[in-house]
């Protein structure tokens with residue numbers, strides 16, 4: 001298990017920051033005010049970077065084929081669910097827990 005810590009201020013409100021966790025894993029961390037959600041950045045359809053898509057506060061639109069994913073639930077219409085990661089926000093620190101299997 002790995003815990004990734006970043007400052008909340010590194011994530012634009014209503015936007016996303018992509019974090020490279022390992023060679024095969026990038027995590028997209030979305031922020032709406034004091035709440036944050038973290039998902040695997042890789043779109044389950046063809047692997048585009050979900051964190052680069054348009055985010056409306058609930059869903060992100062994949063930049064490649066426009067499938068949508070609910071970043072809070074990991075569900076979308078890209079065929080398969082997107083992996084989500086537990087997130088806590090304390091003061092200005094955002095912690096994302098990534099299990100070993102995802103690394």
Ligand code: FES
Nearest residue numbers: 043045046062065
């Ligand atoms: S790669 Fe994301 S919808 Fe096709």
